[in-house]
Amino acid sequence: MFHRDLLSITRPRPSDVEGLVYAGGIEENGVIISGEARSPQTGEIYPIKNGYLDLLKERTGANNLANLANFLPGAGRAYEPLWRIHSLNLLTGESFPNEREVELISRLVGLERGGRYLDLGCSSGLYARRLSLALGRRGEVVGIDISPSMLREAARRACKAGAPISLARADAENLPFSDSSFSGVVCGGTLNELGDAARALRESRRVLEPGGRFAVMGILKAQTSPPALGLQRFLSSGGLRFFETGEIRSLLSHAGYTLDTLSVHGTVFFAAAIRR
Ligand SMILES: C[S@@+](CC[C@H](N)C(=O)[O-])C[C@H]1O[C@@H](n2cnc3c(N)ncnc32)[C@H](O)[C@@H]1O
Secondary structure, eight states: OEEEGGGGGGOOOOOOOOOOEEEEEEETTTTTEEEEEEETTTTOEEEETTTTTETTTTTOOOOHHOOOOOOOTTTTHIIIIIIIIHHHHHOOOOOOOOHHHHHHHHHHHHHGOOOOEEEETTTTTHHHHHHHHGGGGGGEEEEEEEHHHHHHHHHHHHHHHHHEEEEEEEOSSSOBBBBEEEEEEEEESGGGGOOOOOOOOHHHHEEEEEEEEEEEEEEEESSSHHHHHHHHHHHHHHHHOBBHHHHHHHHHHHHHHHEEEEEEEEEEEEEEEEEO
């Protein structure tokens, strides 16, 4: 599912000066359920099927082993019930249910302003669908991910919840959207998985309107616990990256953001930054 009005800001190549156009399919109330979009510049066709617009097609978009794990059959289905509902309790050492996390992210991204929001590396759509339900008619949410398995599950869960999100298979390091097209960007855990986090931050800044907000949750480098250090060393060999708080400050600043808040809960950080 992809809202037809979003095609005009969807530009798969950086050189595209116009957005995509609808090339036919099944549409209900402005939402493309399945069909095709076409680039007026290149004539290239992008399918909308299995619940998302596929802007990567034959490209995986993955650049490390950790990314590929999200492509496994069943990864999408298992992600929320097996990992996501427990993850922050385990990583923070506090009671941190999804409701608390989403409420915090919503505050950090300034959801009360309404408008258009982007979920970077949305997986099965936890942030995207909750933000969409909270926004109602005051705005809309687009979720992007590189994993077909995650996007199919995001579409299934959003339909079940009645959350009218748009989903696209796209790379956070090369965002397929025009400049200044979002009020806010949220990013839950994805920064740890990216090959080039600095580039993704610059891209997120580019698509934010002036004063737009970026809200991120991520995992910090373990400090003392030997088992956690060992696990992080092992995961790092698969391409995951764990940050020091100083690196987060520096990455955000170099990408053109002014840091608003940074809080730490166990090995998890939450930060909000404003587009300079
Ligand atoms: C740790 S999961 C986070 C999921 C979600 N944000 C959440 O809070 O539950 C990271 C997600 O980022 C996706 N991902 C990894 N590299 C990406 C990239 N370059 N562009 C877009 N998504 C990416 C993975 O497929 C995975 O679904």
